[in-house]
Amino acid sequence: MRRGREVTLRDVAELAGVSSRTVSNVVNGYANVTERTRLRVQRAVDQLGYRPNVLARNLAQGRSGQIAVVVPYLDTPYFSELLQSIIRAARVQGYNVLIDQTDGDRDHERMLVNHGSSRLLFDGVIFSPLGLSQAALADRDPTLPLVILGERVSDGTFDHVGIDDVAASRQATEHLLDLGRSRVAAIGDQPYETGEAAQLRTRGFREAHERRSLAVHEELIIRTPRFNRPDGAGAMAHLLDLDHPPDAVFCYSDLVALGAIHTLVSRGLRVPEDVAVIGYDDIEDGAYSNPTVTTISPDKEMIATTAVERLLLRIDSRTPPPGLELRAPHKLVVRESTAGPAPGRRRA
Amino acid sequence: MRRGREVTLRDVAELAGVSSRTVSNVVNGYANVTERTRLRVQRAVDQLGYRPNVLARNLAQGRSGQIAVVVPYLDTPYFSELLQSIIRAARVQGYNVLIDQTDGDRDHERMLVNHGSSRLLFDGVIFSPLGLSQAALADRDPTLPLVILGERVSDGTFDHVGIDDVAASRQATEHLLDLGRSRVAAIGDQPYETGEAAQLRTRGFREAHERRSLAVHEELIIRTPRFNRPDGAGAMAHLLDLDHPPDAVFCYSDLVALGAIHTLVSRGLRVPEDVAVIGYDDIEDGAYSNPTVTTISPDKEMIATTAVERLLLRIDSRTPPPGLELRAPHKLVVRESTAGPAPGRRRA
DNA sequence: CACGACCTTTGCAGCGCTGCAAACAGCATG
DNA sequence: CATGCTGTTTGCAGCGCTGCAAAGGTCGTG
Numbered sequence: 001m002r003r004g005r006e007v008t009l010r011d012v013a014e015l016a017g018v019s020s021r022t023v024s025n026v027v028n029g030y031a032n033v034t035e036r037t038r039l040r041v042q043r044a045v046d047q048l049g050y051r052p053n054v055l056a057r058n059l060a061q062g063r064s065g066q067i068a069v070v071v072p073y074l075d076t077p078y079f080s081e082l083l084q085s086i087i088r089a090a091r092v093q094g095y096n097v098l099i100d101q102t103d104g105d106r107d108h109e110r111m112l113v114n115h116g117s118s119r120l121l122f123d124g125v126i127f128s129p130l131g132l133s134q135a136a137l138a139d140r141d142p143t144l145p146l147v148i149l150g151e152r153v154s155d156g157t158f159d160h161v162g163i164d165d166v167a168a169s170r171q172a173t174e175h176l177l178d179l180g181r182s183r184v185a186a187i188g189d190q191p192y193e194t195g196e197a198a199q200l201r202t203r204g205f206r207e208a209h210e211r212r213s214l215a216v217h218e219e220l221i222i223r224t225p226r227f228n229r230p231d232g233a234g235a236m237a238h239l240l241d242l243d244h245p246p247d248a249v250f251c252y253s254d255l256v257a258l259g260a261i262h263t264l265v266s267r268g269l270r271v272p273e274d275v276a277v278i279g280y281d282d283i284e285d286g287a288y289s290n291p292t293v294t295t296i297s298p299d300k301e302m303i304a305t306t307a308v309e310r311l312l313l314r315i316d317s318r319t320p321p322p323g324l325e326l327r328a329p330h331k332l333v334v335r336e337s338t339a340g341p342a343p344g345r346r347r348a
Numbered sequence: 349m350r351r352g353r354e355v356t357l358r359d360v361a362e363l364a365g366v367s368s369r370t371v372s373n374v375v376n377g378y379a380n381v382t383e384r385t386r387l388r389v390q391r392a393v394d395q396l397g398y399r400p401n402v403l404a405r406n407l408a409q410g411r412s413g414q415i416a417v418v419v420p421y422l423d424t425p426y427f428s429e430l431l432q433s434i435i436r437a438a439r440v441q442g443y444n445v446l447i448d449q450t451d452g453d454r455d456h457e458r459m460l461v462n463h464g465s466s467r468l469l470f471d472g473v474i475f476s477p478l479g480l481s482q483a484a485l486a487d488r489d490p491t492l493p494l495v496i497l498g499e500r501v502s503d504g505t506f507d508h509v510g511i512d513d514v515a516a517s518r519q520a521t522e523h524l525l526d527l528g529r530s531r532v533a534a535i536g537d538q539p540y541e542t543g544e545a546a547q548l549r550t551r552g553f554r555e556a557h558e559r560r561s562l563a564v565h566e567e568l569i570i571r572t573p574r575f576n577r578p579d580g581a582g583a584m585a586h587l588l589d590l591d592h593p594p595d596a597v598f599c600y601s602d603l604v605a606l607g608a609i610h611t612l613v614s615r616g617l618r619v620p621e622d623v624a625v626i627g628y629d630d631i632e633d634g635a636y637s638n639p640t641v642t643t644i645s646p647d648k649e650m651i652a653t654t655a656v657e658r659l660l661l662r663i664d665s666r667t668p669p670p671g672l673e674l675r676a677p678h679k680l681v682v683r684e685s686t687a688g689p690a691p692g693r694r695r696a
Numbered sequence: 697c698a699c700g701a702c703c704t705t706t707g708c709a710g711c712g713c714t715g716c717a718a719a720c721a722g723c724a725t726g
Numbered sequence: 727c728a729t730g731c732t733g734t735t736t737g738c739a740g741c742g743c744t745g746c747a748a749a750g751g752t753c754g755t756g
Contacts (some may be wrong), residue, residue, distance in 0.1 A: 008712055018735075019737075020734090020736095020737095021737075022736075024714065025734095032733060033735085034733090043389045053407075053468050054735090055406050055412060055469075055471050055712080057713050059401075059713070059714095059741050059742070060713040061713085061714065061715090062712040062739055062741065070607075073450045074435065080428040083422055083423075084421070084422040087447065096469070097446070098433075098444055098446060101435060102710095119554045120400050120404075120742095121403075140702080182583060189483065230707085258636050259636055261638065262637075262640075265638045288577045288606050288607055290610060290639075292614045297745080306745090354742095358741085358742080366744090367707075369705075369743095370704085372744065373704095380705090382702060400739085403742080403743090404741065404743040404744090405743050407712070407713090407741090407742080407743070407744095408711055409744065409745090410711070513711045581698085
């Protein structure tokens with residue numbers, strides 16, 4: 001649908017009897033415009049219903065006013081909750097958000113850290129990588145402002161925002177050990193190049209055991225390709241089929257925990273009496289599930305605003321600022337899946 | 349971060365020894381370019397690492413190559429699942445997706461159906477309204493291609509894509525009645541201007557009763573401001589405090605159902621033995637919750653692709669096509685919250 | 697060999713805006 | 727009254743691309 005010719009700066013200028021440059025100045029709120037001309041121009045703008053053409057502005061300015069946010073999966077609650085906060089934060093700064101999901105595809109991820117297939121579509125990227133290795137990140141387009149979310153360590157050319165995964169995982173595991181559980185499992189390990197997030201959690205899991213001088217039950221560390229419900233359900237089934245099943249499980253995401261609990265319940269086991277379960281991410285589901293899920297709660301709002309703030313800083317700087325390692329706080333939220341039902345509550 | 353001068357069409361043209369217009373033709377795959385020049389140009393493109401500047405292209409073409417998708421809340425699984433499909437479908441067609449959440453704010457919604465605050469940011473909008481009334485929709489910018497998702501009837505200037513809510517709701521309610529339940533409640537009614545979605549569901553609820561010649565228990569129809577877990581939990585609590593609580597509940601979303609189940613379980617009631625629960629939307633949560641949730645499953649993939657397809661059609665047509673009423677299929681998915689646990693399964 | 701038909705390539709203008717620097721006040725000062 | 731200063735307005739060029747129409751080539755045909 002070709003829309004008819006629209007009102008331009010020049011039209012407004014003509015009506016107001018000033019140059020188009022002056023109209024531009026008024027529209028953009030630049031200083032040094034007399035009140036008189038400002039009013040005159042404003043009136044003309046209103047009268048004609050002028051609205052600036054962002055495309056033209058962006059072309060002239062050489063920036064798009066958009067940032068891309070790249071997540072592996074959009075329908076993962078953790079990401080959508082994070083996205084929600086990021087969009088808000090960006091909008092406040094006058095930026096639009098372009099969303100892309102990679103489905104964990106490495107080539108797609110690689111393309112995106114290289115400005116996509118075309119220039120100027122976005123001024124910077126907030127990226128939550130999955131399949132992208134350190135190496136791929138290294139030979140990226142270094143002029144593209146980048147902030148990484150998750151568990152990758154900055155190489156100095158981009159910022160990294162995340163919680164302290166090792167500490168959080170250690171804390172989660174210690175919580176289970178504190179309950180007196182002796183066979184603690186871990187679901188979600190990914191001992192290969194692109195599984196850095198998972199590896200940090202496994203490290204925390206091990207550290208917790210070390211601190212208590214307890215041996216890790218290696219056969220209870222289960223790998224999963226992703227961190228979703230089916231993975232959790234499957235891994236739990238595997239664990240229950242062992243000769244010596246666990247009495248507690250540290251799940252690397254709440255979805256994994258929900259999947260695991262699903263399996264436990266199906267097998268007629270009680271949570272937490274038979275098996276205690278702790279998750280990671282603090283998504284809303286976990287607060288309303290049955291039982292509710294104990295979890296590590298990262299400060300998502302803080303992660304989002306920090307990421308946006310740093311990215312815009314990068315975009316606006318002539319000389320790239322040093323890549324920072326930014327830690328957002330987290331906390332342990334204890335719910336029924338480890339503490340048992342609230343007093344006076346029975347089970348359905 | 350000001351990036352240095354980038355490779356332009358002209359640079360490529362110079363190297364290849366042709367006009368910039370020819371390079372443009374090659375890059376865009378236009379017909380009528382000899383194989384020889386095409387190769388020569390392609391080599392120059394590769395050599396210089398040329399990538400087109402979308403902004404400039406869009407300005408010249410008078411379109412942005414972006415569509416906006418507007419949802420009330422991004423962290424609602426139903427919307428994020430839908431979004432995921434929409435993004436995929438749009439990308440296939442070479443469109444980028446700009447996401448906006450309105451938080452149900454009416455002014456914000458109104459602004460968006462009027463092209464936002466500036467022109468050319470997006471070529472069309474897929475809109476899932478919440479606070480926007482029929483009236484507000486009427487005085488919108490009629491040149492902006494629009495597809496509405498949900499339960500609003502098209503006025504002929506835009507398309508509408510959704511399932512048959514009345515039929516689906518009737519089916520859901522009949523499923524509960526078929527279980528022999530006599531006091532069926534409904535959670536999620538919104539008997540006011542902007543609650544059309546809810547009203548259609550209530551209508552289906554009533555129709556189911558009518559077909560069986562049963563009276564609706566008016567006091568069991570509960571209003572909620574939104575369709576989320578807390579709303580469901582609260583409404584259920586209210587229902588249980590009645591002198592004659594229900595023995596089945598039709599929830600207007602799966603989240604409401606999950607919230608309701610949460611309350612039921614907290615009060616020590618069994619689902620479905622004491623109270624059967626059915627939801628709406630078929631989000632993944634409901635397939636892994638305890639108990640799993642019976643639900644109305646709309647064909648989200650179909651909704652997404654249809655919406656994108658129709659929107660692009662609108663964008664490309666010189667004369668606006670007639671506004672269509674497009675129905676996507678739905679089905680009833682029976683799970684534990686109405687059918688009881690699978691054989692051999694106990695409860696945690 | 698001239699001519700028209702068709703295919704390929706080109707040049708130019710312009711999308712609507714902003715950066716830049718020059719031009720033009722208005723005003724106080726020497 | 728000339729001079730310099732600050733504050734305001736303007737003109738021009740150009741961001742990098744595509745639409746358009748015209749120019750240039752190639753070829754078959756009369």
